Amino acid sequence: MKPLMVATIPGGIITILIFFLDYFRLQLVDKFLMFAAFVIVPLVILLLRYDEKNKHQRVIYAALKLLQYPAALLALASVMGSKTWGLGSTAIPGTLSLGWLLFTFLLGIYGLTVIVNRKGRTEEIAIGTGLVYFFIGGIWFTLYQYQFDLFQAKPTTHALSSVHFHFSSAIVPIFIGLLGRVMTKKSWYPWxxxxxxxxxxxxxxxxxxxxxxxxxxxxxxxxxxxxYTTYLLGYLRNGSVQNKSSFFLVLSCMAFYTIVVVSICYPLLKNMFSLTIHDFIPIYGALHSFGFVLCGLIGWVYIIDSLKEKYNKEQQE
Structure with missing residues (x-):
């Protein structure tokens, strides 16, 4: 799929370099934030659809596609300024982070248009809220880069909050909203x-x-x-979804269940192998971000693409 390849390959290469090259000297939390900026957000943009008749939404969508990569590069320059180039005591990293903050602000505005234009449909409210949460993640990222002590919380807490809103807080509502678009509505879904x-x-x-x-x-x-994962697996069993989509979505669900199992077994593993919670953080992070989030996004992108192709064929006929 060309859009998927274009959106993820450059950012994916940069992310691999960030994770494995010693030159960057970034903390794990910074690496995951850059993974969100270069890979996760472009995939989310691929999932968005806009109303052709809504000029404002169409303009914002075009701006998101145009500005995503420059904003991600500014975010990278921001964390490198504080960690790699030794500029953490200056305002330069914080100033550079404003580019990502403005971009996530656009994502949040687009999310509000989704909520308003879809006239209160529950699944669209979920997707729109997820996009708004990206903006909250951008706020925490800027606070982290400026090293502000907000609410007596340390900058490290701001970094963790930013990761939380760039991954779980933003992605899970979007996933559940996408599921709501294709599933038969249930009484429990609004809850x-x-x-x-x-x-x-x-x-x-x-x-x-x-x-x-x-x-x-x-x-x-x-x-x-x-x-979400239980219902999604049941939906995939119906066979109405392409194999590529099913493969990635099943991987996403399995990653979540693996996190649950590891969490349950944590006390036993901790005692058996003298491990600490810090030893498990990379495991949790990798399973959640690369497993649940990334595989889930790829699966949903394939589904949305196949639905678009089906719609275009019906229009031509």
């Missing part, structure tokens, strides 16, 4: 969307102010993902 909207906020508030609130948010969010 799942509601939890998807509230859950990330609870987690973010909990990270800064209260661990119990964070645990509640994480539990609700994890239950929602379990509902």
């Amino acid at each position: 799942v969307v509601a939890v998807d909207i509230i859950g990330p906020i609870l987690i973010a508030v909990g990270i800064i102010f209260s661990k119990p609130i964070e645990y509640i948010g994480v539990t609700l969010f994890a239950c929602n993902i379990a509902i």
